[in-house]
Amino acid sequence: QVQLQESGPGLVKPSQTLSLTCTVSGGSISSGSHYWTWIRQPAGKGLEWIGRIYTSGSINYNPSLKSRVAISVDTFKNQFFLKLSSVTAADTAVYYCASLPFGDYEFDYWGQGTLVTVSS
Amino acid sequence: QSALTQPASVSGSPGQSITISCTGTSSDVGGSNYVSWYQQHPGKAPKVMIYDVSNRPSGVSYRFSGSKFGNTASLTISGLQPEDEAVYFCASYTSSSTLYVFGTGTKVTVL
Numbered sequence: 001q002v003q004l005q006e007s008g009p010g011l012v013k014p015s016q017t018l019s020l021t022c023t024v025s026g027g028s029i030s031s032g033s034h035y036w037t038w039i040r041q042p043a044g045k046g047l048e049w050i051g052r053i054y055t056s057g058s059i060n061y062n063p064s065l066k067s068r069v070a071i072s073v074d075t076f077k078n079q080f081f082l083k084l085s086s087v088t089a090a091d092t093a094v095y096y097c098a099s100l101p102f103g104d105y106e107f108d109y110w111g112q113g114t115l116v117t118v119s120s
Numbered sequence: 121q122s123a124l125t126q127p128a129s130v131s132g133s134p135g136q137s138i139t140i141s142c143t144g145t146s147s148d149v150g151g152s153n154y155v156s157w158y159q160q161h162p163g164k165a166p167k168v169m170i171y172d173v174s175n176r177p178s179g180v181s182y183r184f185s186g187s188k189f190g191n192t193a194s195l196t197i198s199g200l201q202p203e204d205e206a207v208y209f210c211a212s213y214t215s216s217s218t219l220y221v222f223g224t225g226t227k228v229t230v231l
Contacts, residue, residue: 004165039222045123045224046123046124046209046222046223046224046225047123047209047211047222047223047225048123048222049218049219049220049221049222052219060217060219062218062219063217063218064218096165096166098166104171105154105156105171105172105213106154106156106168106171106172106211107156107158107166107168107211108168108177109165110158110165110166110167111165112163112164112165113165
């Protein structure tokens, strides 16, 4: 069974770049079987889809974040990454990584989430 | 793209049935065959319970069922059990460049 685990700093200063890693185990990120996705949830609010990457290099971003977000993948380390630049307090949220089977439309596996707080 | 609307909380006694609604627009729920539902216990990763509006993944109890009418999707839990107490949220694939939109989440309490 595929497992995903987010990691990264829990505190980021305003205007800096938030960087998170999702480590995938129990499956190969380069198998082509999944899109690899980032999702976030600000406190007291609903979930927000950030973007997804396929190992072919195809990437889709939420238009509301597109100017600040970058998702990448390292197939050798079986990891994928999120970078969000110029962060503000509004970017404080629990960040989840999740997998989306290629050709399907539901997120089949999720990480437990990691809280990132933007504060000076 | 706005979040899908769900009731903040729903409660029921063991053995009862409850239904959680998820209301969107014609650009998401109403125009999509790809609505999914997730269960999340505190501190745990979300788990998919329903996909493609009404399909159950292998291993998910038959007590969970999904449906859709117009711009509103619904998750019904029948024969409510204590372990069903969790937060449930919906998600919809959309016809816009915001590929996915999620519900606001519903806290289910088993009385």
